[in-house]
Amino acid sequence: MEDSKLLKSGEFLVSEISSDTMFIPEEFNEEQKMIAQTCKDFLEVEVYPNLEDVEKSDRELMKTLLKKSGELGLMGISIPEDLGGFGQSFITQMLVAETTGAGYSFSVAYMAHCGIGTLPIMYYGNSDQRQKYVTKLASGESIGAYCLTEPGAGSDANSGKSNAKLSEDGKHYILNGQKMWITNAGFADTLVVFAKIDNDRVLSAFIVETTYPGVVIGPDEHKMGIKGSSTAQIYFNDVKVPVENLLGKRGEGFRIALSILHMGRLKLGANVVGAAKKAITDSVTYANERKQFGTYISSFGAIKHKLAEQVIRTFAAEAAVYRASADIDALLAKLTADGGDYGRAATEAISHYAVEAAILKVAGSEMLDYVADEAVQIFGGMGYSAETMVDRGYRDSRINRIFEGTNEINRLLVVDTAMKRAMKGDFPLFAEAEKLWNSMEKAASPEKNGESYFEEKHRYIRNFKKAILLCIHGTNTTFGKTIVSEQETLNNIADMMMATYLSESLALRIEKMEIMKKDVSLYKDILDVNVHNAASTVRKAGLDAISSFCTTDTCTQLMKTIDELTKTSCINVKEARRRIADKLIADNCYKF
Amino acid sequence: MSPCFLPVQNKQVKETINKQVEPSIINSMKILVCISVVPDTTTKIKLTEGNASIDIAGIQWVINPWDELSLTRALELKDDASNGINSVTVIHVGTTVSEPVIRKALAIGADDAIRVDAEPVDAYFTAAQIAEVVKKENFDIILCGIESSDFNGSTVGGMIAEFLEIPSVSAVSDIRFVEGKPALVREIDGGRENITVSVPFAAIVQKGIAKEPKIAAMRGIMMARTKPIKLYQPSAVEPLTEVVMYEKPAPKAACKFVDADAPRQLITLLQNEAKII
Numbered sequence: 001m002e003d004s005k006l007l008k009s010g011e012f013l014v015s016e017i018s019s020d021t022m023f024i025p026e027e028f029n030e031e032q033k034m035i036a037q038t039c040k041d042f043l044e045v046e047v048y049p050n051l052e053d054v055e056k057s058d059r060e061l062m063k064t065l066l067k068k069s070g071e072l073g074l075m076g077i078s079i080p081e082d083l084g085g086f087g088q089s090f091i092t093q094m095l096v097a098e099t100t101g102a103g104y105s106f107s108v109a110y111m112a113h114c115g116i117g118t119l120p121i122m123y124y125g126n127s128d129q130r131q132k133y134v135t136k137l138a139s140g141e142s143i144g145a146y147c148l149t150e151p152g153a154g155s156d157a158n159s160g161k162s163n164a165k166l167s168e169d170g171k172h173y174i175l176n177g178q179k180m181w182i183t184n185a186g187f188a189d190t191l192v193v194f195a196k197i198d199n200d201r202v203l204s205a206f207i208v209e210t211t212y213p214g215v216v217i218g219p220d221e222h223k224m225g226i227k228g229s230s231t232a233q234i235y236f237n238d239v240k241v242p243v244e245n246l247l248g249k250r251g252e253g254f255r256i257a258l259s260i261l262h263m264g265r266l267k268l269g270a271n272v273v274g275a276a277k278k279a280i281t282d283s284v285t286y287a288n289e290r291k292q293f294g295t296y297i298s299s300f301g302a303i304k305h306k307l308a309e310q311v312i313r314t315f316a317a318e319a320a321v322y323r324a325s326a327d328i329d330a331l332l333a334k335l336t337a338d339g340g341d342y343g344r345a346a347t348e349a350i351s352h353y354a355v356e357a358a359i360l361k362v363a364g365s366e367m368l369d370y371v372a373d374e375a376v377q378i379f380g381g382m383g384y385s386a387e388t389m390v391d392r393g394y395r396d397s398r399i400n401r402i403f404e405g406t407n408e409i410n411r412l413l414v415v416d417t418a419m420k421r422a423m424k425g426d427f428p429l430f431a432e433a434e435k436l437w438n439s440m441e442k443a444a445s446p447e448k449n450g451e452s453y454f455e456e457k458h459r460y461i462r463n464f465k466k467a468i469l470l471c472i473h474g475t476n477t478t479f480g481k482t483i484v485s486e487q488e489t490l491n492n493i494a495d496m497m498m499a500t501y502l503s504e505s506l507a508l509r510i511e512k513m514e515i516m517k518k519d520v521s522l523y524k525d526i527l528d529v530n531v532h533n534a535a536s537t538v539r540k541a542g543l544d545a546i547s548s549f550c551t552t553d554t555c556t557q558l559m560k561t562i563d564e565l566t567k568t569s570c571i572n573v574k575e576a577r578r579r580i581a582d583k584l585i586a587d588n589c590y591k592f
Numbered sequence: 593m594s595p596c597f598l599p600v601q602n603k604q605v606k607e608t609i610n611k612q613v614e615p616s617i618i619n620s621m622k623i624l625v626c627i628s629v630v631p632d633t634t635t636k637i638k639l640t641e642g643n644a645s646i647d648i649a650g651i652q653w654v655i656n657p658w659d660e661l662s663l664t665r666a667l668e669l670k671d672d673a674s675n676g677i678n679s680v681t682v683i684h685v686g687t688t689v690s691e692p693v694i695r696k697a698l699a700i701g702a703d704d705a706i707r708v709d710a711e712p713v714d715a716y717f718t719a720a721q722i723a724e725v726v727k728k729e730n731f732d733i734i735l736c737g738i739e740s741s742d743f744n745g746s747t748v749g750g751m752i753a754e755f756l757e758i759p760s761v762s763a764v765s766d767i768r769f770v771e772g773k774p775a776l777v778r779e780i781d782g783g784r785e786n787i788t789v790s791v792p793f794a795a796i797v798q799k800g801i802a803k804e805p806k807i808a809a810m811r812g813i814m815m816a817r818t819k820p821i822k823l824y825q826p827s828a829v830e831p832l833t834e835v836v837m838y839e840k841p842a843p844k845a846a847c848k849f850v851d852a853d854a855p856r857q858l859i860t861l862l863q864n865e866a867k868i869i
Binding site: 033034037045 | 634636692695696805809811813814817
């Protein structure tokens with residue numbers, strides 16, 4: 001991607017890119033496809049046959065599976081070659097996250113190890129710490145876990161009570177505290193633990209080996225889903241942590257925690273796409289086998305609607321995932337061009353795209369919840385019987401809306417981060433919004449003569465963005481500094497931003513596919529239905545938002561403008577969905 | 593060189609049993625694995641207009657599952673240094689479309705690859721091309737899958753052996769080295785046949801030769817970038833078959849259920865409808 005085309009985080013609200021500068025999944029190279037195939041083969045051969053036993057909380061079995069993935073090199077995807085990894089691009093890391101996302105509990109254990117368990121040390125560790133710990137984590141010789149949450153500190157992570165005091169001889173920190181919901185706790189060797197030193201206001205981070213005396217691992221929690229993933233409390237009782245195991249600088253813990261969460265959100269966005277594709281394949285396979293009233297249920301319109309919506313939402317989320325990934329790779333290339341430290345540059349690039357990370361996390365997890373829920377519905381009674389993969393997929397899906405920052409926190413972050421970046425001067429959000437506000441009667445972009453299919457779609461999406469700007473302006477000028485208390489309205493705006501980012505990514509993807517001479521007739525059906533759905537999401541959320549700040553003077557015009565900005569041409573979405581479903585039904589698996 | 597398809601291979605095998613294999617050969621043995629590139633097993637096959645050929649648009653190509661297992665076993669044999677395997681090479685007759693699949697074989701662990709740049713028109717043509725390469729490159733063990741999941745002809749392996757006038761062993765479910773000699777197991781009706789054979793020979797292998805296909809590791813994928821794929825131009829061989837047209841099988845008729853209390857009805861159906869008794 002050319003530098004000039006690289007948008008800053010959130011800048012999509014006021015700028016457009018052309019499809020030829022956006023990376024799409026259809027551009028994966030031979031090597032990337034081979035890596036994805038290795039992940040699929042691993043799930044087929046090693047994970048799926050063992051899922052039943054893994055779900056019985058067989059810690060040793062999960063540990064064995066993780067080690068085997070390490071032997072294949074899958075734990076070194078994100079790690080540079082000088083630390084024993086394979087130095088893959090962020091796009092490839094996301095492809096691996098997507099593919100392994102179909103691995104149920106294994107996926108959670110694997111991602112926790114490779115992401116939050118390993119990358120804090122990779123990104124913030126000094127050379128000695130990286131050599132000592134990252135090399136072993138990259139090979140799977142040791143398993144990592146990340147200890148941030150405490151009984152009284154969940155979303156408000158900085159309020160944790162864990163404490164570290166320097167020993168009298170100055171050689172150790174004495175760590176005390178209790179951490180909970182720790183993924184991989186049951187078999188982890190290396191922990192990244194967040195605690196405050198003395199009476200510090202902010203957190204610091206420490207590398208703690210589970211063999212240190214005083215580290216006590218609790219029993220596994222009984223959970224609704226991801227039952228195979230070991231989740232437990234960890235207690236630290238006067239644990240002597242060598243001073244050289246302080247990660248980053250004193251007081252840098254909260255920054256480390258946040259940047260790792262951004263990374264986790266992006267990877268979660270990819271994970272759920274893989275899980276959704278698996279659930280769709282399970283859905284259609286069953287719908288093609290199950291007969292009622294003398295015919296396969298896949299022939300019924302109501303089932304086709306579900307199958308098509310599963311595909312549309314997954315395909316759109318996937319477009320957004322790789323768009324954001326390529327942006328991160330492009331920024332990372334810029335940051336490392338002068339030979340800067342890769343770890344620090346990677347965390348800077350990832351943290352920069354915080355708006356997109358939160359969008360992928362929330363939109364992705366809610367997409368998967370829809371897909372997994374409809375998979376159970378398509379299976380009917382069998383889906384509820386706990387004997388099928390869709391039952392497991394449904395239960396496993398639910399956590400995605402909770403971990404890596406709840407969707408409530410992330411919705412606020414979508415809007416708040418974009419506004420903060422704009423205030424910093426990254427892009428002219430407020431000026432554009434004000435300009436629009438002052439001419440809202442003619443806000444909607446007019447239809448151009450001889451407009452092409454894609455020009456029409458981009459016009460709609462441009463209008464969605466204008467609706468967002470109006471809502472941001474109205475909320476910001478009405479509530480000022482108390483805007484943070486207006487969570488409901490910020491949630492409305494977040495919904496508008498998510499729908500728009502996904503629609504735009506989808507439109508650009510399909511436009512580029514056409515440039516690549518692919519047959520996109522069916523994909524235009526996907527885009528048609530997606531834009532139709534997005535228009536009603538933007539309209540509904542927009543109307544909700546303006547109702548919270550409009551006055552009797554502005555209300556009528558604002559409502560009229562939102563209507564104008566979310567108007568799209570009439571298409572037969574029923575027939576479009578049927579055509580999408582028919583391809584899925586003919587393929588008998590997700591092949592889009 | 594004989595193009596005949598007569599089952600002469602067992603006779604040749606018996607003649608070679610118990611012959612001592614030269615230690616010098618054992619220490620530098622080269623295995624050739626023949627790779628067929630086939631549509632992914634979930635592919636819905638479509639035909640082009642007029643049913644003249646298969647519509648390959650959108651097909652994802654993979655290594656034929658039997659060949660993938662052959663490759664896996666070849667690599668297992670090479671991993672045990674005491675077997676004295678020097679190299680594992682894969683060979684494929686096909687166009688550039690197959691290169692990604694050949695690259696995958698290299699990622700799985702093959703040392704190098706050979707591609708004969710020609711459409712694999714039929715089994716005779718394919719076997720002849722491979723045999724011509726073997727004559728130049730001298731392999732000791734040639735492994736072929738017992739069939740390919742596209743056309744399931746099950747003839748290439750035997751033909752290669754005939755062209756090269758070397759022994760071939762069919763339906764091989766195990767290959768190992770016992771006291772330095774290749775020891776093969778054949779699945780036969782009602783049991784198994786244990787055979788030792790001297791090199792060079794061709795083994796036509798079936799599932800069971802390896803437990804699961806070897807998964808390409810990251811290291812292998814990275815190394816595959818630099819492994820050589822040697823290109824051979826095809827030899828002048830006329831195919832023996834001509835495809836007139838393709839036809840999809842008729843859809844299966846609905847299954848009829850016969851009540852357990854009505855055996856006469858079953859007999860009537862088998863006689864008059866199925867016409868099998």
